Amino acid sequence: xxxxxxxxxxxxxxxxxxxxxxxxxxxxxxxxxxxxxxxxxxxxxxxxxxxxxxxxxxxxxxxxxxxxxxxxxxxxxxxxxxxxxxxxxxxxxxxxxxxxxxxxxxxxxxxxxxxxxxxxxxxxxxxxxxxxxxxxxxxxxxxxxxxxxxxxxxxxxxxxxxxxxxxxxxxxxxxxxxxxxxxxxxxxxxxxxxxxxxxxxxxxxxxxxxxxxxxxxxxxxxxxxxxxxxxxxxxxxxxxxxxxxxxxxxxxxxxxxxxxxxxxxxxxxxxxxxxxxxxxxxxxxxxxxxxxxxxxxxxxxxxx
Numbered sequence: 001x002x003x004x005x006x007x008x009x010x011x012x013x014x015x016x017x018x019x020x021x022x023x024x025x026x027x028x029x030x031x032x033x034x035x036x037x038x039x040x041x042x043x044x045x046x047x048x049x050x051x052x053x054x055x056x057x058x059x060x061x062x063x064x065x066x067x068x069x070x071x072x073x074x075x076x077x078x079x080x081x082x083x084x085x086x087x088x089x090x091x092x093x094x095x096x097x098x099x100x101x102x103x104x105x106x107x108x109x110x111x112x113x114x115x116x117x118x119x120x121x122x123x124x125x126x127x128x129x130x131x132x133x134x135x136x137x138x139x140x141x142x143x144x145x146x147x148x149x150x151x152x153x154x155x156x157x158x159x160x161x162x163x164x165x166x167x168x169x170x171x172x173x174x175x176x177x178x179x180x181x182x183x184x185x186x187x188x189x190x191x192x193x194x195x196x197x198x199x200x201x202x203x204x205x206x207x208x209x210x211x212x213x214x215x216x217x218x219x220x221x222x223x224x225x226x227x228x229x230x231x232x233x234x235x236x237x238x239x240x241x242x243x244x245x246x247x248x249x250x251x252x253x254x255x256x257x258x259x260x261x262x263x264x265x266x267x268x269x270x271x272x273x274x275x276x277x278x279x280x281x282x283x284x285x286x287x288x289x290x291x292x293x294x295x296x297x298x299x300x301x302x303x304x
Contacts, residue, residue, distance in 0.1 A: 225261065
C-alpha cells in the first residue's frame with residue numbers, strides 16, 4: 001500500500017532518474033518536467049515515489065497536497081493506490097494535472113468519476129514555424145512592432161553560455177528591481193526559481209538566448225526539450241527599456257528551434273487576463289488541457 005512515507009523530495013541529484021524515466025514516458029505538460037519541479041521546489045514542495053515502474057508525483061502549496069496520475073506502465077493497482085493516498089492525504093482537490101490520455105484511461109476503470117477542467121493551467125502549444133516566421137495578416141501587428149524594435153533598438157542576439165551567465169544574473173537583478181520581486185510572494189518564488197535555473201544552467205541541460213540592447217542584456221529565454229517534437233520555454237524575461245523586446249525574444253527563440261522541434265510549449269497563463277490575451281494573440285495550434293478531481297468523488301469510486 002502506497003503511503004506518504006514512500007515519497008521523498010525532488011532534488012537536483014535526481015535529474016538522471018527523471019531523464020531516464022521520461023525518455024520511456026515522455027511528458028507534455030511542463031509542470032511535470034524535472035526543471036520545473038526542482039526550480040519551483042521552495043514554492044510547491046515536489047516529492048516523488050516509485051511503484052512497479054511508475055513515477056508518482058505530489059506537490060504541496062500552502063499546506064494543500066495534491067497528487068498526479070501515475071507516470072509509467074498502465075497499472076490499475078497503482079492507480080488505485082494513488083487514489084486511496086490522495087483521499088487520505090490530499091486536499092479537497094487531490095488528483096490534479098490529469099491530461100486527456102490519463103483521463104481516458106482512468107475513466108475506463110472508473111467510468112463514474114467526474115473530472116473538471118482547470119483552464120488556468122491549460123498550456124499553449126504553438127507551431128514553431130509560425131512563431132519564427134509570423135506569417136499572414138493575423139501576425140501583421142506583431143511584425144509591425146518587431147520592425148519598430150529592430151529600427152530603434154539595434155539588438156544583438158546571443159546564446160546563453162557559461163561565458164555570459166554573470167551578465168544574465170545582472171540582468172535578472174535589474175529585472176527584479178523593476179518588478180519589485182519582494183512585493184508579492186509569487187514574484188519572490190519566481191525570482192528564486194529563475195535564479196536557481198541560471199545557477200544550475202549546465203546541470204539542468206538548459207538552452208537559452210539573450211538579447212542585448214546598447215551593450216546590456218535586456219531579455220532572456222530559458223528552454224529545453226520536453227519530448228521529441230516539442231520544446232518548452234520555462235522562463236522568458238524582459239525589461240521595458242525598448243518596446244517590442246518580448247516579441248523579439250519570442251521570435252528569436254523560435255528561429256533557433258524551428259529546425260529541431262515542430263512545436264513550442266509556452267506554458268500556461270495561470271489565469272492572468274493580460275497574459276492570456278498575449279498568448280492567444282500568437283494563435284496557438286492547440287492546448288494541453290488538464291483536469292482535477294474532487295475528494296468526495298474519489299471516495300465514492302473507491303467505496304463501490
